[in-house]
Amino acid sequence: MRKTIATVSVSGTLTEKLEAIAAAGFDGVEIFENDLLVCPLPPEEIRARAADLGLGIDLYQPFRDFEAVPADLLERNLRRAEHKFRLMERLGAGLLLVCSNVSPDAIGDDELAAGQLRLLAERAAEHGIRIAYEALAWGRHVNEYLHAWRLVHLADHPNLGTCLDSFHILSRGSDPIGIEAVPGEKIFFLQLADAPRLAMDVLQWSRHHRCFPGQGNFDVAGLVRHALNAGYAGPLSLEVFNDVFRQAAAERTALDGMRSLIALEQDLAGVAHPAVPTGFAFAELADTGPLGGVLTALGFARTGRHPTKPVELWEQGGARLLLNSTGADPALIAIGLDSPDPGAAAKHAETLLSPVLPRERAVEEAKLEAVAAPDGTEIFFCDASWLGDFNPAGPVEEPDEGPGEGRSEGPITGIDHVALTQPWHYFGEAELFYRSVLGLRPQESVELPDPYGLLRSRAMSSVHGSGTGDGVRMVLNLARVGAADVPWQHVAVACRDIVTVARRLRRDHPELLLPIPGNYYDDLEARQDVDPELRSLGILYDRDDHGEFLHLYTVTVGRVFFELVQRIGGYQGYGAVNAPIRLAVQHAGDD
Amino acid sequence: MRKTIATVSVSGTLTEKLEAIAAAGFDGVEIFENDLLVCPLPPEEIRARAADLGLGIDLYQPFRDFEAVPADLLERNLRRAEHKFRLMERLGAGLLLVCSNVSPDAIGDDELAAGQLRLLAERAAEHGIRIAYEALAWGRHVNEYLHAWRLVHLADHPNLGTCLDSFHILSRGSDPIGIEAVPGEKIFFLQLADAPRLAMDVLQWSRHHRCFPGQGNFDVAGLVRHALNAGYAGPLSLEVFNDVFRQAAAERTALDGMRSLIALEQDLAGVAHPAVPTGFAFAELADTGPLGGVLTALGFARTGRHPTKPVELWEQGGARLLLNSTGADPALIAIGLDSPDPGAAAKHAETLLSPVLPRERAVEEAKLEAVAAPDGTEIFFCDASWLGDFNPAGPVEEPDEGPGEGRSEGPITGIDHVALTQPWHYFGEAELFYRSVLGLRPQESVELPDPYGLLRSRAMSSVHGSGTGDGVRMVLNLARVGAADVPWQHVAVACRDIVTVARRLRRDHPELLLPIPGNYYDDLEARQDVDPELRSLGILYDRDDHGEFLHLYTVTVGRVFFELVQRIGGYQGYGAVNAPIRLAVQHAGDD
Incomplete structure (x- = not known):
């Protein structure tokens, strides 16, 4: 399977990150917005740099606090989105991650949310861009992955799908078997992170203590299996926020991420470990x-x-x-x-x-x-x-x-x-x-x-x-x-x-x-x-x-x-x- | 007021801790059991070392999982207590901290708990030792300070009082005004710690993120004022578990602890800050x-x-x-x-x-x-x-x-x-x-x-x-x-x-x-x-x-x-x- 990683998962400047990620053998990256904002290179050069390194730009993320808002705010949010679409054209990124609204301005109305997501998808389609909508575990009204999928289904636009993130699903204790209810082609992206079991606020847990699959306590492979059963055929993408990774050498972290995905694939393939020491x-x-x-x-x-x-x-x-x-x-x-x-x-x-x-x-x-x-x-x-x-x-x-x-x-x-x-x-x-x-x-x-x-x-x-x-x-x-x-x-x-x-x-x-x-x-x-x-x-x-x-x-x-x-x-x-x-x-x- | 600090609050060997604490001007210490267990000096020498440094041993702590247990376990617990009483005699410590039982063996029965605490106090009295019973924020049945006080009141023994700990009280959001309902002479000890507001499991919060009063978000001075209003006349004692303090130089940490108590006293005295810069x-x-x-x-x-x-x-x-x-x-x-x-x-x-x-x-x-x-x-x-x-x-x-x-x-x-x-x-x-x-x-x-x-x-x-x-x-x-x-x-x-x-x-x-x-x-x-x-x-x-x-x-x-x-x-x-x-x-x- 195609393997990608979010730039936030490793340390350094954006250029250093891309080089480390390419050296580890990844096929592509998610560009994390903050990494782009602080980068002195214009988007066209980032695109060229990635292409030279053999990396696709599989996703741009995140776009926040869009849906389920009053009409005046919707206008401003659509304006923000247009800016991002133009940026993504320059960057050569075709998929935008939209995470569920966390703002107190958000309205708990599924019809409204779905209608606005559809509008966003229509605008995105004009740029040839697709939208992957994800439930953050701490989203104001939408925080369960099946709720995000319900809105995507309701909005019913070919350029709108859902993004699944193992941390957001497993940190809440949600049963990932429901993934099999989502048509594979509507799962636009699959983000993977493991985490140690910690009794703390889920936002802090997510921002500081994620780790690569196999380093924590979650059954990430089991979740991926459900996505594959659903027909998901996109990349396996690592998205890890970790205080230690931020300080470690990017090359080593990227290689370790790749190791975690290879191990996960072996696990999925049911490969018995060939040589457990006796x-x-x-x-x-x-x-x-x-x-x-x-x-x-x-x-x-x-x-x-x-x-x-x-x-x-x-x-x-x-x-x-x-x-x-x-x-x-x-x-x-x-x-x-x-x-x-x-x-x-x-x-x-x-x-x-x-x-x-x-x-x-x-x-x-x-x-x-x-x-x-x-x-x-x-x-x-x-x-x-x-x-x-x-x-x-x-x-x-x-x-x-x-x-x-x-x-x-x-x-x-x-x-x-x-x-x-x-x-x-x-x-x-x-x-x-x-x-x-x-x-x-x-x-x-x-x-x-x-x-x-x-x-x-x-x-x-x-x-x-x-x-x-x-x-x-x-x-x-x-x-x-x-x-x-x-x-x-x-x-x-x-x-x-x-x-x-x-x-x-x-x-x-x-x-x-x-x-x-x-x-x-x-x-x-x-x-x-x-x-x-x-x-x-x-x-x-x-x-x-x-x-x-x-x-x-x-x-x-x-x-x-x-x-x-x-x-x-x-x-x-x-x-x-x-x-x-x-x-x-x-x-x-x-x- | 007399100022003391728990040895766990600073880094080093027990000898290094005592020296740093004395150098900072404290009057006494709480000996934290683990610090004693790892110390090569016998209790008599620790006592002499403290005395040479001008430090009293105000408290020995903690004694865990004592009360509200079945009869066979009570016998074992009393045997444990007798060992500790003999140790305290060698150490010259007259007050033992007993914290509320966290074991699944504990029974939620106030009469039983009070009866056993009374028994413990009777045994302690034979050694001239007093017992300070404290509600841990994560105690199995007793986790509120007024509940601990209720048991002490019920047990009704002169050698049994309560210990108040600002962290255990304020981390739960309990209102400290209830302290004024406790007769001052039955508050045997007052432990002080501040903490940043963190949304995490209270046990982890307590063990890793406590800090000195004035460094966190709690109103520690307000709590002390209630204790003084109740008639408390014992020491102000710092008890801080902090991952950074564990790694820092003991001398600096001890001095900083003393600074926090002086600032707290000034606060209590209503001293207006004499020179806020303009x-x-x-x-x-x-x-x-x-x-x-x-x-x-x-x-x-x-x-x-x-x-x-x-x-x-x-x-x-x-x-x-x-x-x-x-x-x-x-x-x-x-x-x-x-x-x-x-x-x-x-x-x-x-x-x-x-x-x-x-x-x-x-x-x-x-x-x-x-x-x-x-x-x-x-x-x-x-x-x-x-x-x-x-x-x-x-x-x-x-x-x-x-x-x-x-x-x-x-x-x-x-x-x-x-x-x-x-x-x-x-x-x-x-x-x-x-x-x-x-x-x-x-x-x-x-x-x-x-x-x-x-x-x-x-x-x-x-x-x-x-x-x-x-x-x-x-x-x-x-x-x-x-x-x-x-x-x-x-x-x-x-x-x-x-x-x-x-x-x-x-x-x-x-x-x-x-x-x-x-x-x-x-x-x-x-x-x-x-x-x-x-x-x-x-x-x-x-x-x-x-x-x-x-x-x-x-x-x-x-x-x-x-x-x-x-x-x-x-x-x-x-x-x-x-x-x-x-x-x-x-x-x-x-x-």
């Missing part, structure tokens, strides 16, 4: 030296070396970590995902415009497909063959573990989740990436206090139930703090018996454990019957309706720390309630 | 050279020189500008205000904790009282004598004006307003400063699109009607753009006849005029019957219910530009509707 193959950490000691203390053993790269494989149970000593400070740089079909997964990522990473490799090495996530983390799609890339490790120090445990055996059983901190302008891009490219399901965002700001956190998962090994869990964090971004990332490993691990760590490496305030345990013990040993071991506790959660943190090395977690019963969370404790202690460590 | 004496601009040419082009003449400082006086009509060539790039550095009593104004500013600036001056110079505004701009309180500081200027170039006009005469008649850009963490501080220190009345905030973000703009004024000379107008801007702050400031001068001034500028100095896109005029002419000459002169147009507004902008020099404005009739605005045009053209000039 587990973590590995997490790769840049290291200048200190991480080996931490891993040893946690009971990991070095079990392999890459023959050509400065990369070591460390293992314990099903948890595999790579230490990459190419010189960067400790940070999480790559994630390997167990993929049922790595080739299909990479190809799918490529259809969704993810940057595919070139892999330097020796002939005999396993081919690893990889893409870059929005924050630059490399995502590898792996089958079992990747382990063959590693030679058995040479002589290593004995791992610090009890007798009788095998080299890669131990209380740690696998990677439970990884948590990545996102740059704040691109949190929505990350949500869409993990959802569409990896097929993870987002959970609700939570906001957590940090001593110097707030942390927004959203878990994404492909896990059914609470086990490991049948999917992956990731946590996206967004730190909004005064001084600077909080860059911490972490790898959480699952334990069979966290108390035993913690006892050993407390005995042999107390310096690696993040100290937890006694006040936390005083409060915990007031709320719960918990083992008093949790306090002495620095283990945190949470519970939900499904089970219990025990976890502890190591100190931070570079940007990275480790979390040890034990899920008991069907606990489904991530211990978010305890994150403020961790953040405060980590900040105290900044001093 | 006009602009001058605006002072740092200059490295280029501004003299701009002022000459605008028809200003250099009429004076300071005998000892590198400062020139430039005049036209009642508009006086100082150019200060001490080396800084062009920027607005000071504002002189005509003050009926400069000494009283400075003293008033000092009572409100404004930093009074030391003035180096020669013996014969007028004494100028000055304070620093939150963004560092110097604010001078002037009587007519300041002009005597300047010697008549030496030989100057003839100002570029028509024959027959006197040196300091011309079409410009005075300063209409000045606009300052605020650092985003301290916009609320600026609002409170201009309101309390200068006695200006705030107008509603507006949000305006910028090509790379949004501009928040709030006008503050002491003008009655639309004239100049009987007050001052200021505009505070807050730029939230992606790349960097927009640092632009401007001085708007009032013209008798802007068209004549613009014609001359267009003829002689077209390079100084900000070019306005033709598309703007196409749209303007569609909406209004306006003189077609506006287009050729680059004059922008607005109207409101009271009159019309013509204005134009110069290009920016350093951080500064000039606006020429003509108010026709009783126009009361600032042409905000045209600001997006200006911002886009200014950004285009960045290239």
